Amino acid sequence: MMRCKDPDLVMTTTDDVNITGYLERFPEEYSEFKKILDLTGNSSFLGAYGTYTIFVPNNAAVKKFVEEQGKTSVDQLDVNELKTIVRFHLIQDTVSTQTFTDGKISQPTMYGQYLTTGATNVDGTSYITINKQAKVVKSNIKLGNGVLHVVDKVMEPATQTLAQMLEADPEYSIFTAAAKATGFYDTLNIPASENTKPNRKWLTVLAESDETLKEAGFESFEQLKNRYSTTGDPKNPSDSLYLYVAYHILPRNSYVADLITAPSHETLAPLEVITTRLEGTDLKLNADEFAGVREPGALVNRDQSDFSATNGVMHDIEDHFRIKVRKPTAVFWEVTDQPELRKMVSVFRQLPGTSTQITPGSLSEVSWPKGNLVYVTSSGDRHAYYDYFSINIRPAVVPEVTFKTPLLVKGKYKVWVCYRRVNANDIQGFFNGEPLPRLFGLNPTPGYPGGGVTPEEAEAQGWKLYTEPTDSRYVGRMIGVIDVKTTDRHDFRMLGLTNRGGSTGNAFRLDMIHFIPIDQNQILPRFQQDGTPVYE
Secondary structure (H helix, E strand, O other), X not given: OOOOXXXXXXXXXXXXXXXXXXXXHOHHHHHHHHHHHHHHOOHHHHOOOOOEEEEEEOHHHHHHHHHHOOOOOHHHOOHHHHHHHHHHOEEOOOOOHHHOOOOEOOOOXXXXXXXXXXXXXXXXXXXXXXXXXXXXXEEEEEEOOEEEEEEOOOOOOOOXXXXXXXXXXXXXXXXXXXXXXXXXXXXXXXXXXXXXXXXHOOEEEEEEOHHHHHHOOOOOHHHHHHHHOOOOOOOOXXXXXXXXXXXXXXXOOOOHHHHHHOOEEEOOOOOOEEEEEXXXXXXXXXXXXXXXXXXXXXXXXXHHOOEEEOOEEEEEEOOOOOOOOOOOOOEEEEOOOOHXXXXXXXXXXOOOXXXXXXXXXXXXXXXXXXXXXXXXXXXXXXXXXXXXXXXXXXXXXXXXXXXXXXXXXXEEEEEEEXXXXXXXXXXXXXXXXXXXXXXXXXXXXXXXXXXXXXXHHHHHOOEEEOEOOOOOOEEEEEEEEEEEOOXXXXXXXXXXOOOOOHHHOOOEEEEEEEEEEOOOOOOOOEEOOOOOEEOO
């Protein structure tokens, strides 16, 4: 029968017992590590006031470590090495197992490297693991100066650089050869403590194994070079092999937990990012929706990731990936298509009509400081997909709203905000913090120009009709031109400028936002109520 060990065991002790005092109380379990603290001069400060988390190897773990070093007692070990061991097991903060994630512990050790956490099952018992080296056998022992966890092995900090880690593993021989050919091996071979470049001290490598590359058709480094080296000089920053390797390196220490918490990550390839998406428990890179199609992306092998080096962390990627050359493509964004709303199957795009209050913090890709958004569906309006956001956007109610856009390919775009005109307040748009020149919402005028103007004449004045059949109440307002520097998801913010009508004034009805490359048709397509685009 499977049984699970409670990872959050709390052993109650008196608050006046600190770490050193606790170890002294139980010499049958911790006398060996207490000797290490004595030899390194750490017993005194760990017996005094402070805020620490310590991972204490039990006696069996310390004795095994001593034996592995070819010694018979801790007294025979080098004191400086023991000092390193202590600092690597100690965090200057209180960290309980409840805050552990499948990644790194949020605070670094006093040695300066992070510890990673995971889980393993041994003979039907589940354990928390630390640094893929040790199991937590007792946890969350609250003491006067912190928290103590007991582990079954002495953990050792990383001693190899990322370059050395790659070269030492024959499974990455092709990727290592590519790193050497492009010069990135040298970049990856400088310990953080010796690196004089602040933005290169810590790096993350997204490595592809020989098996992954062979599945993609590359049996050797020469085949990889022949496919990607476009200039004949892999060290040339414009060479595609150089860019391939650069695209697999992030300029920071990004563990799995870090990759999960941000939607995109800068790489060493200029103006190129990778995006991340969590699908169940699968972490995927570049699993983006582009031109209406969800791309499969590259899977992060979590069992073979989060390996720390002296200058960063390495992950194994199960699928071959590279920079994708794309041309700017129009994005007709239905802003109500949010992941949390999609899960509300009784509400999302349901007819004949619904009205649902959405509180701050409810949507992962939309944020606002106060007030509620209202998600509305209606069969009697001409809004695309039958729905819209009703936002009482004004300083007194909902001061501003920030959206995470869909993926935009780098290039220049005209931005069209599409909405039903009501007597709403003046609103200004911002792209990545930069203000766009034309206001929208606009109480009560101007609106779509009258007098029988042609669509082209209206466009010249910054207006279009975006629904089919057309209705002058449903307008697109061109609010400015943006220069998207990186292919990524970006921030679009709406700021309410006026308080006309007070808190009970008309709300703004936001339907769609169109990002259309400046050299493409700005007027078509228009959209029917069910979302069908009409191109003529």
